[in-house]
Amino acid sequence: MTDTQTNNIEEKIEQEVEQARAICDISGSNSAECAAAWDAVEELQAEASHQRQNKPKTAFEKYCDDNPEADECRLYDE
Numbered sequence: 001m002t003d004t005q006t007n008n009i010e011e012k013i014e015q016e017v018e019q020a021r022a023i024c025d026i027s028g029s030n031s032a033e034c035a036a037a038w039d040a041v042e043e044l045q046a047e048a049s050h051q052r053q054n055k056p057k058t059a060f061e062k063y064c065d066d067n068p069e070a071d072e073c074r075l076y077d078e
Contacts, residue, residue: 009048016041 020037027033057065064073 009044009051013041013044013048016044 016037020034020041023037024031024034064070067073
């Protein structure tokens with residue numbers, strides 16, 4: 001994931017947080033609208049976390065994807 005992607009999703013999260021606060025101020029903190037707004041924030045945060053966990057493949061991993069039959073790419077059950 002690039003820094004640009006990270007910044008974009010972080011900006012979206014900040015916007016959703018501001019929107020959720022505004023909705024909850026208007027609708028009340030126990031309203032369905034408030035809960036839905038915070039659900040949207042949580043979904044974006046989960047996506048950001050998921051994207052941070054997706055590390056780029058190493059040259060060896062790419063090699064094994066292209067050559068799964070190679071001896072060095074074999075996986076053995078213990």
